[in-house]
Amino acid sequence: MTTRIRPSSKRCAVIGGSGFLGRHLVERLVEKGYSVAVFDIAQRYEVPGVVFHQGDLCDKQALLKVFKDVSLVFHCASPSPACDDRNLFWKVNVEGTRTVIQACQEARVQKLVLTSSASVVFEGIDIKNGKEDLPYAKRPIDYYTETKIQQEKVVLEACSKEKDFLTVAIRPHGIFGPRDPQLVPILVDTARKGKMKFIIGDGTNLVDFTYVENVVHGHILAAEHLKPDSPLCGKAYHITNDEPIRFWDFMSQVLVGLGYEAPRYHLPYTLVYGIAMLLWLITFLLRPLVNIKPTFTPMRVALAGTHHYYSCSRAKQDMGYQPVVRLQEAIARTVASYPHLKRGG
Numbered sequence: 271m272t273t274r275i276r277p278s279s280k281r282c283a284v285i286g287g288s289g290f291l292g293r294h295l296v297e298r299l300v301e302k303g304y305s306v307a308v309f310d311i312a313q314r315y316e317v318p319g320v321v322f323h324q325g326d327l328c329d330k331q332a333l334l335k336v337f338k339d340v341s342l343v344f345h346c347a348s349p350s351p352a353c354d355d356r357n358l359f360w361k362v363n364v365e366g367t368r369t370v371i372q373a374c375q376e377a378r379v380q381k382l383v384l385t386s387s388a389s390v391v392f393e394g395i396d397i398k399n400g401k402e403d404l405p406y407a408k409r410p411i412d413y414y415t416e417t418k419i420q421q422e423k424v425v426l427e428a429c430s431k432e433k434d435f436l437t438v439a440i441r442p443h444g445i446f447g448p449r450d451p452q453l454v455p456i457l458v459d460t461a462r463k464g465k466m467k468f469i470i471g472d473g474t475n476l477v478d479f480t481y482v483e484n485v486v487h488g489h490i491l492a493a494e495h496l497k498p499d500s501p502l503c504g505k506a507y508h509i510t511n512d513e514p515i516r517f518w519d520f521m522s523q524v525l526v527g528l529g530y531e532a533p534r535y536h537l538p539y540t541l542v543y544g545i546a547m548l549l550w551l552i553t554f555l556l557r558p559l560v561n562i563k564p565t566f567t568p569m570r571v572a573l574a575g576t577h578h579y580y581s582c583s584r585a586k587q588d589m590g591y592q593p594v595v596r597l598q599e600a601i602a603r604t605v606a607s608y609p610h611l612k613r614g615g
Protein backbone atom coordinates (compact mmCIF):
# COMPACT_ATOMS: atom_id res chain seq x y z
CA MET A 271 0.00 0.00 0.00
CA THR A 272 1.31 3.46 -0.87
CA THR A 273 0.99 6.16 1.77
CA ARG A 274 0.61 9.73 0.67
CA ILE A 275 1.93 12.56 2.80
CA ARG A 276 -0.78 15.24 3.10
CA PRO A 277 0.13 18.34 1.15
CA SER A 278 -0.12 21.65 3.00
CA SER A 279 -3.67 23.06 3.17
CA LYS A 280 -2.28 26.07 1.30
CA ARG A 281 -1.45 24.09 -1.86
CA CYS A 282 -4.33 24.55 -4.23
CA ALA A 283 -5.38 24.32 -7.87
CA VAL A 284 -7.75 26.66 -9.67
CA ILE A 285 -9.61 25.09 -12.61
CA GLY A 286 -10.67 27.94 -14.90
CA GLY A 287 -7.93 30.09 -13.37
CA SER A 288 -7.37 31.95 -16.66
CA GLY A 289 -10.92 33.34 -16.65
CA PHE A 290 -12.37 36.53 -15.19
CA LEU A 291 -13.22 35.23 -11.72
CA GLY A 292 -10.45 32.61 -11.77
CA ARG A 293 -7.69 35.15 -12.33
CA HIS A 294 -8.93 37.44 -9.52
CA LEU A 295 -9.06 34.37 -7.27
CA VAL A 296 -5.53 33.30 -8.22
CA GLU A 297 -4.16 36.80 -7.54
CA ARG A 298 -5.76 36.94 -4.09
CA LEU A 299 -4.66 33.42 -3.18
CA VAL A 300 -1.07 34.33 -4.06
CA GLU A 301 -1.34 37.50 -1.91
CA LYS A 302 -2.56 35.30 0.95
CA GLY A 303 0.47 33.01 0.69
CA TYR A 304 -1.14 30.04 -1.09
CA SER A 305 0.84 28.03 -3.58
CA VAL A 306 -1.32 27.98 -6.72
CA ALA A 307 -1.52 25.83 -9.84
CA VAL A 308 -3.85 26.94 -12.65
CA PHE A 309 -5.60 24.42 -14.89
CA ASP A 310 -7.38 25.88 -17.91
CA ILE A 311 -7.85 25.25 -21.63
CA ALA A 312 -6.02 28.53 -22.23
CA GLN A 313 -3.24 30.52 -20.56
CA ARG A 314 -3.93 34.25 -20.80
CA TYR A 315 -1.52 35.84 -18.30
CA GLU A 316 1.47 35.18 -16.06
CA VAL A 317 1.88 35.63 -12.31
CA PRO A 318 5.26 34.94 -10.67
CA GLY A 319 5.12 31.69 -8.72
CA VAL A 320 1.91 30.41 -10.34
CA VAL A 321 2.29 27.26 -12.42
CA PHE A 322 0.01 27.01 -15.47
CA HIS A 323 -1.23 23.71 -16.88
CA GLN A 324 -3.06 23.90 -20.16
CA GLY A 325 -5.70 21.19 -20.52
CA ASP A 326 -9.35 20.24 -20.71
CA LEU A 327 -11.07 19.40 -17.43
CA CYS A 328 -12.74 16.46 -19.18
CA ASP A 329 -9.27 14.81 -19.30
CA LYS A 330 -8.77 12.93 -16.02
CA GLN A 331 -5.12 12.07 -16.64
CA ALA A 332 -4.29 15.75 -17.21
CA LEU A 333 -6.08 16.68 -13.97
CA LEU A 334 -4.33 13.95 -11.99
CA LYS A 335 -0.92 15.38 -12.86
CA VAL A 336 -1.94 18.76 -11.40
CA PHE A 337 -3.74 17.39 -8.32
CA LYS A 338 -0.73 15.31 -7.21
CA ASP A 339 0.42 17.66 -4.42
CA VAL A 340 -2.77 19.61 -3.88
CA SER A 341 -5.20 19.52 -0.94
CA LEU A 342 -7.72 22.09 -2.18
CA VAL A 343 -9.32 22.57 -5.61
CA PHE A 344 -11.39 25.53 -6.77
CA HIS A 345 -13.52 24.73 -9.84
CA CYS A 346 -14.56 27.92 -11.59
CA ALA A 347 -14.45 26.83 -15.24
CA SER A 348 -17.44 26.89 -17.57
CA PRO A 349 -18.14 27.62 -21.21
CA SER A 350 -19.49 31.16 -21.59
CA PRO A 351 -23.30 31.42 -21.16
CA ALA A 352 -23.36 33.34 -24.47
CA CYS A 353 -22.28 30.25 -26.48
CA ASP A 354 -25.70 28.59 -25.93
CA ASP A 355 -24.20 25.21 -26.95
CA ARG A 356 -26.11 22.47 -25.11
CA ASN A 357 -23.67 19.66 -25.92
CA LEU A 358 -20.68 21.68 -24.79
CA PHE A 359 -22.38 22.70 -21.53
CA TRP A 360 -23.28 19.08 -20.72
CA LYS A 361 -19.82 17.82 -21.67
CA VAL A 362 -17.92 20.39 -19.58
CA ASN A 363 -20.25 21.41 -16.74
CA VAL A 364 -21.77 18.01 -15.97
CA GLU A 365 -19.58 15.19 -17.36
CA GLY A 366 -16.40 17.24 -16.91
CA THR A 367 -17.30 18.05 -13.31
CA ARG A 368 -17.83 14.32 -12.62
CA THR A 369 -14.32 13.79 -13.99
CA VAL A 370 -12.97 16.54 -11.71
CA ILE A 371 -14.54 14.79 -8.70
CA GLN A 372 -13.08 11.41 -9.70
CA ALA A 373 -9.65 12.96 -10.18
CA CYS A 374 -9.90 14.74 -6.79
CA GLN A 375 -10.83 11.48 -5.07
CA GLU A 376 -8.10 9.47 -6.81
CA ALA A 377 -5.48 12.10 -5.97
CA ARG A 378 -6.80 12.36 -2.37
CA VAL A 379 -7.63 16.04 -2.65
CA GLN A 380 -9.51 16.95 0.55
CA LYS A 381 -11.63 19.93 -0.47
CA LEU A 382 -13.47 21.01 -3.61
CA VAL A 383 -15.01 24.49 -3.84
CA LEU A 384 -17.35 24.84 -6.81
CA THR A 385 -18.39 28.15 -8.36
CA SER A 386 -22.08 27.57 -8.94
CA SER A 387 -24.57 30.35 -9.67
CA ALA A 388 -27.57 31.88 -7.90
CA SER A 389 -29.38 31.39 -11.21
CA VAL A 390 -29.83 27.68 -10.42
CA VAL A 391 -33.13 28.66 -8.75
CA PHE A 392 -34.18 31.32 -11.29
CA GLU A 393 -36.84 30.56 -13.89
CA GLY A 394 -37.94 34.07 -14.85
CA ILE A 395 -40.20 34.65 -11.83
CA ASP A 396 -39.45 37.28 -9.15
CA ILE A 397 -37.08 36.19 -6.37
CA LYS A 398 -36.90 38.57 -3.41
CA ASN A 399 -34.29 37.88 -0.73
CA GLY A 400 -34.15 34.24 -1.91
CA LYS A 401 -32.54 31.77 0.50
CA GLU A 402 -30.55 28.65 -0.43
CA ASP A 403 -33.50 26.36 0.38
CA LEU A 404 -35.43 27.55 -2.70
CA PRO A 405 -35.94 24.57 -5.05
CA TYR A 406 -33.80 24.29 -8.19
CA ALA A 407 -35.48 25.79 -11.28
CA LYS A 408 -37.83 23.13 -12.73
CA ARG A 409 -37.82 24.86 -16.09
CA PRO A 410 -34.43 26.57 -16.42
CA ILE A 411 -34.48 29.29 -19.07
CA ASP A 412 -31.27 28.31 -20.85
CA TYR A 413 -28.84 25.40 -21.28
CA TYR A 414 -26.19 27.13 -19.16
CA THR A 415 -28.55 27.21 -16.14
CA GLU A 416 -29.78 23.66 -16.80
CA THR A 417 -26.21 22.34 -16.55
CA LYS A 418 -25.19 24.57 -13.62
CA ILE A 419 -28.03 22.89 -11.66
CA GLN A 420 -26.78 19.39 -12.49
CA GLN A 421 -23.20 20.43 -11.78
CA GLU A 422 -24.07 21.76 -8.33
CA LYS A 423 -26.03 18.61 -7.45
CA VAL A 424 -23.16 16.35 -8.53
CA VAL A 425 -20.62 18.29 -6.45
CA LEU A 426 -22.73 18.56 -3.29
CA GLU A 427 -23.71 14.87 -3.44
CA ALA A 428 -20.02 13.91 -3.63
CA CYS A 429 -19.31 15.39 -0.18
CA SER A 430 -18.24 12.54 2.09
CA LYS A 431 -16.63 12.75 5.52
CA GLU A 432 -15.96 8.98 5.34
CA LYS A 433 -13.97 9.44 2.14
CA ASP A 434 -12.22 12.51 3.57
CA PHE A 435 -13.52 14.52 0.61
CA LEU A 436 -15.46 17.70 1.44
CA THR A 437 -17.35 19.88 -1.03
CA VAL A 438 -19.15 23.22 -0.97
CA ALA A 439 -20.79 25.36 -3.68
CA ILE A 440 -20.64 29.13 -3.90
CA ARG A 441 -23.54 30.79 -5.70
CA PRO A 442 -22.54 34.30 -6.80
CA HIS A 443 -24.90 36.51 -8.75
CA GLY A 444 -24.11 39.03 -11.50
CA ILE A 445 -20.35 39.22 -11.03
CA PHE A 446 -18.76 42.42 -12.28
CA GLY A 447 -15.42 44.19 -12.02
CA PRO A 448 -12.23 44.90 -13.95
CA ARG A 449 -11.52 42.51 -16.87
CA ASP A 450 -15.07 41.05 -16.94
CA PRO A 451 -15.51 39.89 -20.55
CA GLN A 452 -19.27 39.77 -20.31
CA LEU A 453 -21.47 42.28 -18.48
CA VAL A 454 -19.84 45.67 -19.27
CA PRO A 455 -18.59 44.73 -22.78
CA ILE A 456 -22.02 43.41 -23.85
CA LEU A 457 -23.72 46.46 -22.33
CA VAL A 458 -21.39 48.87 -24.17
CA ASP A 459 -21.68 46.94 -27.43
CA THR A 460 -25.49 47.14 -27.15
CA ALA A 461 -25.31 50.88 -26.39
CA ARG A 462 -22.98 51.49 -29.35
CA LYS A 463 -25.53 49.77 -31.60
CA GLY A 464 -28.17 52.22 -30.29
CA LYS A 465 -30.13 49.41 -28.57
CA MET A 466 -29.80 50.62 -24.95
CA LYS A 467 -32.46 53.35 -25.16
CA PHE A 468 -35.17 51.15 -23.65
CA ILE A 469 -36.05 50.04 -20.14
CA ILE A 470 -37.71 46.62 -20.09
CA GLY A 471 -40.71 46.80 -17.72
CA ASP A 472 -41.33 49.62 -15.22
CA GLY A 473 -37.64 49.78 -14.22
CA THR A 474 -38.20 49.22 -10.48
CA ASN A 475 -36.99 45.60 -10.30
CA LEU A 476 -34.29 45.01 -7.69
CA VAL A 477 -31.35 42.69 -8.40
CA ASP A 478 -27.94 41.70 -7.04
CA PHE A 479 -24.73 42.64 -8.79
CA THR A 480 -21.66 41.34 -6.99
CA TYR A 481 -18.19 42.82 -7.16
CA VAL A 482 -15.61 40.22 -8.14
CA GLU A 483 -13.44 40.80 -5.03
CA ASN A 484 -16.41 39.95 -2.81
CA VAL A 485 -16.95 36.74 -4.75
CA VAL A 486 -13.27 35.85 -4.34
CA HIS A 487 -13.50 36.61 -0.60
CA GLY A 488 -16.51 34.25 -0.32
CA HIS A 489 -14.63 31.44 -2.09
CA ILE A 490 -11.58 31.69 0.17
CA LEU A 491 -13.68 31.90 3.34
CA ALA A 492 -15.58 28.80 2.21
CA ALA A 493 -12.34 26.89 1.59
CA GLU A 494 -10.93 27.89 4.96
CA HIS A 495 -14.14 27.05 6.90
CA LEU A 496 -14.78 23.73 5.12
CA LYS A 497 -13.90 21.11 7.74
CA PRO A 498 -15.40 17.71 8.64
CA ASP A 499 -17.32 19.15 11.60
CA SER A 500 -18.41 22.42 9.95
CA PRO A 501 -21.92 23.17 8.65
CA LEU A 502 -20.50 23.97 5.19
CA CYS A 503 -20.11 20.33 4.11
CA GLY A 504 -22.23 19.58 1.04
CA LYS A 505 -24.03 22.94 1.17
CA ALA A 506 -24.59 25.87 -1.20
CA TYR A 507 -23.97 29.52 -0.24
CA HIS A 508 -25.19 32.74 -1.85
CA ILE A 509 -22.44 35.32 -2.12
CA THR A 510 -23.68 38.78 -3.10
CA ASN A 511 -22.85 42.42 -2.43
CA ASP A 512 -25.82 42.40 -0.02
CA GLU A 513 -27.01 45.69 -1.56
CA PRO A 514 -29.79 44.97 -4.08
CA ILE A 515 -30.10 47.77 -6.64
CA ARG A 516 -32.62 48.51 -9.39
CA PHE A 517 -31.37 46.66 -12.50
CA TRP A 518 -31.82 49.78 -14.64
CA ASP A 519 -30.11 52.10 -12.12
CA PHE A 520 -27.05 49.83 -12.19
CA MET A 521 -27.04 49.75 -16.02
CA SER A 522 -27.52 53.55 -16.14
CA GLN A 523 -24.69 54.23 -13.69
CA VAL A 524 -22.26 52.10 -15.71
CA LEU A 525 -23.40 53.58 -19.04
CA VAL A 526 -23.30 57.21 -17.84
CA GLY A 527 -19.92 56.57 -16.17
CA LEU A 528 -18.59 55.49 -19.57
CA GLY A 529 -20.13 58.49 -21.37
CA TYR A 530 -23.26 56.84 -22.85
CA GLU A 531 -26.87 57.88 -22.34
CA ALA A 532 -29.01 56.11 -19.75
CA PRO A 533 -31.99 54.12 -21.10
CA ARG A 534 -35.21 56.19 -20.95
CA TYR A 535 -38.15 54.72 -22.87
CA HIS A 536 -40.20 51.91 -21.37
CA LEU A 537 -41.22 48.72 -23.20
CA PRO A 538 -43.64 46.14 -21.74
CA TYR A 539 -41.79 43.15 -20.28
CA THR A 540 -44.08 40.49 -21.77
CA LEU A 541 -43.76 41.98 -25.26
CA VAL A 542 -39.92 42.00 -25.15
CA TYR A 543 -39.82 38.52 -23.59
CA GLY A 544 -42.12 37.20 -26.34
CA ILE A 545 -39.92 38.74 -29.06
CA ALA A 546 -36.79 37.28 -27.42
CA MET A 547 -38.40 33.79 -27.37
CA LEU A 548 -39.36 34.11 -31.03
CA LEU A 549 -35.86 35.27 -31.99
CA TRP A 550 -34.31 32.39 -30.04
CA LEU A 551 -36.58 29.91 -31.85
CA ILE A 552 -35.67 31.35 -35.27
CA THR A 553 -31.93 31.28 -34.54
CA PHE A 554 -32.28 27.73 -33.16
CA LEU A 555 -33.98 26.54 -36.37
CA LEU A 556 -31.40 28.32 -38.56
CA ARG A 557 -28.45 27.01 -36.53
CA PRO A 558 -27.46 24.22 -38.96
CA LEU A 559 -27.06 26.92 -41.65
CA VAL A 560 -25.93 30.04 -39.79
CA ASN A 561 -24.96 30.78 -36.16
CA ILE A 562 -26.63 34.07 -35.14
CA LYS A 563 -26.30 35.35 -31.56
CA PRO A 564 -29.18 37.70 -30.62
CA THR A 565 -28.39 40.42 -28.04
CA PHE A 566 -31.77 40.09 -26.32
CA THR A 567 -31.96 36.43 -25.26
CA PRO A 568 -34.88 35.20 -23.12
CA MET A 569 -32.49 34.87 -20.13
CA ARG A 570 -31.15 38.41 -20.46
CA VAL A 571 -34.66 39.85 -20.83
CA ALA A 572 -35.89 37.85 -17.81
CA LEU A 573 -32.94 39.11 -15.75
CA ALA A 574 -33.56 42.70 -16.92
CA GLY A 575 -37.29 42.70 -16.11
CA THR A 576 -37.74 40.77 -12.85
CA HIS A 577 -36.62 40.99 -9.23
CA HIS A 578 -33.79 38.57 -8.41
CA TYR A 579 -31.90 39.23 -5.23
CA TYR A 580 -30.70 36.73 -2.67
CA SER A 581 -30.04 36.57 1.05
CA CYS A 582 -26.45 35.82 2.04
CA SER A 583 -27.30 35.38 5.74
CA ARG A 584 -26.21 31.69 5.60
CA ALA A 585 -22.72 32.73 4.46
CA LYS A 586 -22.60 35.42 7.15
CA GLN A 587 -23.57 32.95 9.83
CA ASP A 588 -21.49 29.91 8.81
CA MET A 589 -18.32 31.58 7.52
CA GLY A 590 -18.45 35.17 8.77
CA TYR A 591 -18.92 36.55 5.25
CA GLN A 592 -19.29 40.32 4.78
CA PRO A 593 -18.72 42.08 1.45
CA VAL A 594 -15.31 43.78 1.44
CA VAL A 595 -16.09 46.37 -1.28
CA ARG A 596 -19.35 48.37 -1.20
CA LEU A 597 -21.44 48.69 -4.35
CA GLN A 598 -20.80 52.36 -5.22
CA GLU A 599 -17.04 51.96 -4.78
CA ALA A 600 -17.21 48.76 -6.89
CA ILE A 601 -19.06 50.53 -9.73
CA ALA A 602 -16.54 53.42 -9.67
CA ARG A 603 -13.57 51.02 -9.82
CA THR A 604 -15.19 49.04 -12.63
CA VAL A 605 -15.98 52.09 -14.76
CA ALA A 606 -12.42 53.40 -14.27
CA SER A 607 -11.02 50.05 -15.42
CA TYR A 608 -12.56 50.25 -18.90
CA PRO A 609 -11.02 53.40 -20.49
CA HIS A 610 -11.07 51.67 -23.91
CA LEU A 611 -14.87 51.20 -23.69
CA LYS A 612 -15.57 54.90 -23.05
CA ARG A 613 -17.68 56.73 -25.61
CA GLY A 614 -15.35 57.86 -28.37
CA GLY A 615 -12.55 55.78 -26.81
Ligand SMILES: NC(=O)c1ccc[n+]([C@@H]2O[C@H](COP(=O)([O-])OP(=O)(O)OC[C@H]3O[C@@H](n4cnc5c(N)ncnc54)[C@H](O)[C@@H]3O)[C@@H](O)[C@H]2O)c1
Nearest residue numbers: 286288289290291310311326327346347348385387444445
Ligand atom coordinates in the same frame (compact mmCIF):
# COMPACT_ATOMS: atom_id res chain seq x y z
N1 LIG B 1 -19.77 35.99 -14.53
C1 LIG B 1 -20.83 35.86 -13.76
O1 LIG B 1 -21.65 36.78 -13.61
C2 LIG B 1 -21.05 34.60 -12.99
C3 LIG B 1 -22.06 34.56 -12.03
C4 LIG B 1 -22.29 33.39 -11.31
C5 LIG B 1 -21.49 32.29 -11.53
N2 LIG B 1 -20.51 32.34 -12.46
C6 LIG B 1 -19.66 31.15 -12.62
O2 LIG B 1 -18.34 31.55 -12.30
C7 LIG B 1 -17.40 30.77 -13.02
C8 LIG B 1 -16.40 31.67 -13.70
O3 LIG B 1 -17.08 32.52 -14.60
P1 LIG B 1 -16.32 33.70 -15.35
O4 LIG B 1 -17.31 34.79 -15.49
O5 LIG B 1 -15.00 33.96 -14.72
O6 LIG B 1 -16.13 33.03 -16.79
P2 LIG B 1 -14.88 33.06 -17.79
O7 LIG B 1 -15.40 32.63 -19.11
O8 LIG B 1 -14.15 34.35 -17.71
O9 LIG B 1 -13.93 31.92 -17.20
C9 LIG B 1 -14.15 30.57 -17.39
C10 LIG B 1 -12.81 29.87 -17.60
O10 LIG B 1 -13.05 28.47 -17.77
C11 LIG B 1 -12.16 27.99 -18.77
N3 LIG B 1 -12.70 26.76 -19.34
C12 LIG B 1 -13.82 26.62 -20.09
N4 LIG B 1 -13.96 25.34 -20.48
C13 LIG B 1 -12.92 24.65 -19.93
C14 LIG B 1 -12.51 23.29 -19.98
N5 LIG B 1 -13.18 22.38 -20.67
N6 LIG B 1 -11.39 22.92 -19.31
C15 LIG B 1 -10.67 23.84 -18.63
N7 LIG B 1 -11.00 25.15 -18.56
C16 LIG B 1 -12.11 25.55 -19.20
C17 LIG B 1 -12.08 29.13 -19.79
O11 LIG B 1 -10.94 29.03 -20.62
C18 LIG B 1 -12.06 30.35 -18.88
O12 LIG B 1 -10.75 30.73 -18.58
C19 LIG B 1 -18.23 29.89 -13.96
O13 LIG B 1 -18.39 28.62 -13.38
C20 LIG B 1 -19.57 30.59 -14.03
O14 LIG B 1 -20.61 29.66 -14.26
C21 LIG B 1 -20.26 33.47 -13.20
Ligand SMILES: CC(C)CCC[C@@H](C)[C@H]1CC[C@H]2C3=C(CC[C@]12C)[C@@]1(C)CC[C@H](O)[C@@H](C(=O)O)[C@@H]1CC3
Nearest residue numbers: 351387388389442443444445453456457570573574
Ligand atom coordinates in the same frame (compact mmCIF):
# COMPACT_ATOMS: atom_id res chain seq x y z
C1 LIG C 1 -29.02 43.47 -23.35
C2 LIG C 1 -29.40 44.08 -22.03
C3 LIG C 1 -30.87 43.82 -21.72
C4 LIG C 1 -28.58 43.67 -20.85
C5 LIG C 1 -27.06 43.82 -21.01
C6 LIG C 1 -26.32 43.33 -19.80
C7 LIG C 1 -26.31 41.80 -19.70
C8 LIG C 1 -25.35 41.29 -20.74
C9 LIG C 1 -25.95 41.33 -18.28
C10 LIG C 1 -26.92 41.88 -17.21
C11 LIG C 1 -27.07 40.80 -16.14
C12 LIG C 1 -25.97 39.81 -16.48
C13 LIG C 1 -25.97 38.44 -15.89
C14 LIG C 1 -25.34 37.38 -16.58
C15 LIG C 1 -24.77 37.59 -17.96
C16 LIG C 1 -24.70 39.05 -18.41
C17 LIG C 1 -25.96 39.81 -18.01
C18 LIG C 1 -27.20 39.15 -18.61
C19 LIG C 1 -25.36 35.97 -16.04
C20 LIG C 1 -26.51 35.24 -16.74
C21 LIG C 1 -24.04 35.22 -16.36
C22 LIG C 1 -24.03 33.82 -15.78
C23 LIG C 1 -24.24 33.87 -14.28
O1 LIG C 1 -24.25 32.58 -13.72
C24 LIG C 1 -25.55 34.58 -13.91
C25 LIG C 1 -25.69 34.68 -12.40
O2 LIG C 1 -26.54 34.03 -11.79
O3 LIG C 1 -24.97 35.41 -11.78
C26 LIG C 1 -25.52 36.01 -14.50
C27 LIG C 1 -26.75 36.84 -14.12
C28 LIG C 1 -26.55 38.28 -14.53
